[in-house]
Amino acid sequence: MSQFVKFTIDTIECMATRGQYLVDAARENGIFIPTLCNYPGVKPKGSCRICTVKVNGKLMTACTTPVAEGMNVENESAEINDLRKSIIELLFVEGNHFCPACEKSGSCELQALAYRFKMLVPRFPFQFPYRSVDASHPKIIKDHNRCILCKRCIRAITDDSGRSIFAYRKRGIGVEVVVDPKLGKQLTDELAQKAMDICPVGSILVKEKGFNVPIGARRYDKSPIGSDIESMQISKI
Amino acid sequence: MGQKITIEPVTRVEGHGKVTIHLNNEGKIEQTRLHIVEFRGFERFVQGRPYWEMPVLVQRLCGICPVSHHLAAAKALDVIVGAGTGDGLTPTGEKMRRLMHYGQMFQSHSLHFFHLASPDLLFGVDSDPIKRNIIGVALANKDLAVQGVMMRKYGQEVIKVTAGKKIHGTGAIPGGINKHLTEEERDYLLHGDDYMNIDKMISWSQDALEFFKDYHKNNKAIIDHFAEFPSSYLSLVRKDGALDLYHGVLRAVDSEGKKILHDVDYQEYDRYIDEEVKSWSYMKFPYLKEIGKKTGWYSVGPLARMNTVEFIDTPLAQKEFEQFRKYNGGKPSNKTMHSHWARLIEILHSAEKIKELLNDPDLMEGELVTRGTKKLEGVGLIEAPRGTLFHQYKIGENDMITMANLIVSTTNNNQPMNEAVNQVAVKVMTGQKEITEGMMNAVEVAIRAYDPCLSCATHALGQMPLEFEVYDAYNNLIDRKFKH
Numbered sequence: 001m002s003q004f005v006k007f008t009i010d011t012i013e014c015m016a017t018r019g020q021y022l023v024d025a026a027r028e029n030g031i032f033i034p035t036l037c038n039y040p041g042v043k044p045k046g047s048c049r050i051c052t053v054k055v056n057g058k059l060m061t062a063c064t065t066p067v068a069e070g071m072n073v074e075n076e077s078a079e080i081n082d083l084r085k086s087i088i089e090l091l092f093v094e095g096n097h098f099c100p101a102c103e104k105s106g107s108c109e110l111q112a113l114a115y116r117f118k119m120l121v122p123r124f125p126f127q128f129p130y131r132s133v134d135a136s137h138p139k140i141i142k143d144h145n146r147c148i149l150c151k152r153c154i155r156a157i158t159d160d161s162g163r164s165i166f167a168y169r170k171r172g173i174g175v176e177v178v179v180d181p182k183l184g185k186q187l188t189d190e191l192a193q194k195a196m197d198i199c200p201v202g203s204i205l206v207k208e209k210g211f212n213v214p215i216g217a218r219r220y221d222k223s224p225i226g227s228d229i230e231s232m233q234i235s236k237i
Numbered sequence: 238m239g240q241k242i243t244i245e246p247v248t249r250v251e252g253h254g255k256v257t258i259h260l261n262n263e264g265k266i267e268q269t270r271l272h273i274v275e276f277r278g279f280e281r282f283v284q285g286r287p288y289w290e291m292p293v294l295v296q297r298l299c300g301i302c303p304v305s306h307h308l309a310a311a312k313a314l315d316v317i318v319g320a321g322t323g324d325g326l327t328p329t330g331e332k333m334r335r336l337m338h339y340g341q342m343f344q345s346h347s348l349h350f351f352h353l354a355s356p357d358l359l360f361g362v363d364s365d366p367i368k369r370n371i372i373g374v375a376l377a378n379k380d381l382a383v384q385g386v387m388m389r390k391y392g393q394e395v396i397k398v399t400a401g402k403k404i405h406g407t408g409a410i411p412g413g414i415n416k417h418l419t420e421e422e423r424d425y426l427l428h429g430d431d432y433m434n435i436d437k438m439i440s441w442s443q444d445a446l447e448f449f450k451d452y453h454k455n456n457k458a459i460i461d462h463f464a465e466f467p468s469s470y471l472s473l474v475r476k477d478g479a480l481d482l483y484h485g486v487l488r489a490v491d492s493e494g495k496k497i498l499h500d501v502d503y504q505e506y507d508r509y510i511d512e513e514v515k516s517w518s519y520m521k522f523p524y525l526k527e528i529g530k531k532t533g534w535y536s537v538g539p540l541a542r543m544n545t546v547e548f549i550d551t552p553l554a555q556k557e558f559e560q561f562r563k564y565n566g567g568k569p570s571n572k573t574m575h576s577h578w579a580r581l582i583e584i585l586h587s588a589e590k591i592k593e594l595l596n597d598p599d600l601m602e603g604e605l606v607t608r609g610t611k612k613l614e615g616v617g618l619i620e621a622p623r624g625t626l627f628h629q630y631k632i633g634e635n636d637m638i639t640m641a642n643l644i645v646s647t648t649n650n651n652q653p654m655n656e657a658v659n660q661v662a663v664k665v666m667t668g669q670k671e672i673t674e675g676m677m678n679a680v681e682v683a684i685r686a687y688d689p690c691l692s693c694a695t696h697a698l699g700q701m702p703l704e705f706e707v708y709d710a711y712n713n714l715i716d717r718k719f720k721h
Contacts, residue, residue: 100293100294100297100405101286101290101293101294101297103289103290103293133285133286133287133637135287135635135636135637136635141287141636205287207287207636208289208318208411208636209289210287210289210290210293210410211289211292211293211407211410211415212410212415213415214401214407214408214415214416215400215401215402215406215407216401217416
């Protein structure tokens with residue numbers, strides 16, 4: 001059996017290594033599939049559903065679906081994009097996302113996707129939930145208002161023995177991500193910065209370092225989300 | 238039967254207001270009040286947010302002078318992060334902030350003079366309101382209108398290169414600034430194409446002053462005697478007595494020029510200044526504690542600054558300042574409409590300062606931020622376009638804001654504006670049976686001289702049209718006129 005498989009995304013012929021997840025295979029072929037909970041090098045979870053595509057007519061999450069020979073993937077259709085936009089809108093109305101005073105503004109993946117999908121006014125009513133800000137840790141602030149429960153921090157930030165420093169607390173609608181009280185001391189400066197960088201929104205903030213990056217030099221100031229991947233496709237053509 | 242007249246909305250001011258005029262049984266004006274009826278609550282809802290968010294969060298109070306709030310908050314936080322009380326920053330940190338501030342002063346003053354005030358000067362207080370606006374100015378005096386628009390644009394460009402955005406940027410951070418000026422940005426502002434260069438801005442600032450002085454010559458009654466009343470004046474001044482819009486010590490003088498607040502450190506401002514709350518306005522009434530609630534009120538802003546400082550450290554503005562002081566016999570000017578004159582001198586001073594800073598190599602290299610031993614409380618003052626702006630913050634051990642107090646420029650001018658409104662109302666409305674457009678505008682002209690930002694003053698929310706209402710002695714509404 002060949003090590004490579006051929007498949008199509010929006011009728012574009014693609015090639016990838018067998019077993020690769022669709023989202024990674026698409027990236028290597030210069031096609032952007034948006035993600036929020038997924039992060040390179042972290043075990044995929046498929047929880048945010050923003051990477052939903054249609055594989056042979058069936059809705060599937062691209063971050064947890066391995067590529068297979070002959071797959072027909074639908075990525076950029078009006079239906080799929082509206083589904084993604086509705087997920088972004090849901091995330092905005094479910095929390096309290098006030099971009100103007102958020103230091104992740106300009107570097108925030110959720111905000112960048114909202115721009116990409118041209119979200120103006122969400123179709124759902126704002127919930128304005130009461131959520132707290134936890135500043136008890138000496139190195140970081142956990143702002144629950146902005147958390148989208150993607151679990152990136154839980155999965156990626158671990159101590160030397162592989163234990164997650166972040167954890168879920170409470171249940172159902174009240175669930176929140178917190179620093180595990182038993183492992184909080186293991187959060188080094190380096191891990192704290194990594195946690196802030198890996199957070200797709202502004203929910204984890206390293207203390208006392210806000211707004212150091214000037215406007216114009218922030219992550220998405222010059223190249224909107226996905227444009228780096230898509231420029232590979234253009235240069236291939 | 239007594240009456241009360243209400244003027245609402247007050248137009249061509251930033252924000253919205255209402256004037257009520259209370260008449261007695263003889264139909265004479267008993268009292269006039271400027272009501273500020275918006276409410277926002279910034280001081281409360283910043284509590285529980287991380288301190289370093291403040292410069293970016295509180296500047297949302299205003300879209301006209303966000304830079305002033307941005308910098309006043311940053312100055313307060315400099316104290317908290319141990320970067321000194323206004324003079325401890327690195328040269329790059331301080332000079333970039335100053336450049337941002339002078340850009341702000343230049344654009345805001347230009348906006349006020351050309352867009353808001355010049356229609357009254359060009360066409361007269363009681364002229365047709367259809368004509369009495371910036372479009373009317375553009376039709377009658379194209380050059381003046383173009384200068385106004387371009388000067389505002391230039392100031393906004395200065396803000397953009399220092400704060401990252403023209404409105405609501407992020408440049409100042411606790412302990413310094415987050416960027417240098419690039420060579421490209423410097424050259425754009427120094428030697429940009431016509432009109433976008435600093436020499437043109439300086440020459441236009443001089444032209445605007447000449448325009449005003451010409452007007453003054455022919456209209457002494459309105460410039461020298463409209464809403465003229467004695468007031469005390471307060472502002473920051475540099476330690477040597479020079480005009481300094483970014484930093485200094487607090488000085489107040491009385492209407493005769495006698496010092497009543499002696500160059501004190503503003504970190505302890507609450508030892509000297511308190512605020513009184515009145516039931517009919519959301520805007521507080523600040524006063525000097527030593528003198529008391531009744532007569533301790535003071536004015537802030539361009540006129541106040543010209544009355545408190547001893548000199549200006551840029552040559553062209555100094556010359557104008559000398560003329561201003563000479564005209565007023567070396568004493569404070571108590572003439573409300575001289576605010577416009579003072580504002581124009583500051584436009585020229587800001588342009589000269591911008592040129593000086595653009596030629597300074599410290600903007601392009603050097604350390605951006607400095608920090609020292611952390612404190613739990615800090616006060617930041619700045620001379621905003623409309624006057625002295627106070628920001629005070631306290632933080633908890635976990636770096637979150639526990640207390641915020643903002644006294645904005647317009648709040649400082651609350652009592653003076655009420656005085657001015659009363660003066661004018663008594664003059665133009667006494668014995669009149671009907672409120673006319675001209676009378677309402679006369680009252681507005683007095684308010685407008687202070688360039689008030691009413692939404693800032695209440696940290697306000699929502700719409701505020703200007704409404705004039707007349708109440709009788711029994712507090713029954715008997716007449717009401719709206720201005721939109």
